Amino acid sequence: MLLLILIVVVALVAWALRLMEQALQSQEFSLMLAGFLVASSAAAMMTVYFLMGHYVSYIQAGPITSDVVYDRQANTSTAQQLAATDALPVEWLSGMAELSPE
Numbered sequence: 001m002l003l004l005i006l007i008v009v010v011a012l013v014a015w016a017l018r019l020m021e022q023a024l025q026s027q028e029f030s031l032m033l034a035g036f037l038v039a040s041s042a043a044a045m046m047t048v049y050f051l052m053g054h055y056v057s058y059i060q061a062g063p064i065t066s067d068v069v070y071d072r073q074a075n076t077s078t079a080q081q082l083a084a085t086d087a088l089p090v091e092w093l094s095g096m097a098e099l100s101p102e
Contacts, residue, residue: 012038013042023035
């Protein structure tokens with residue numbers, strides 16, 4: 001894909017230089033403007049290619065951190081482990097019932 005884009009960009013730059021050369025020979029501003037616009041489009045194509053390449057590699061890498069991580073050996077997730085450790089013990093709840101005024 002990079003080779004195809006490089007061929008297109010080189011062709012655009014060659015066309016831009018040809019337009020600018022003709023603009024200098026015939027003293028026409030419109031040809032110089034057209035050459036500048038073609039050269040700008042070649043630069044924009046390369047910029048978008050590199051930006052999208054970095055973005056696609058970032059997206060393919062996946063999430064860096066996650067709240068829920070699956071543990072294959074224990075066959076549980078961290079969310080399940082936290083729920084199990086944060087659960088209130090039954091003894092604590094029965095002790096609270098004794099302390100509450102009726």
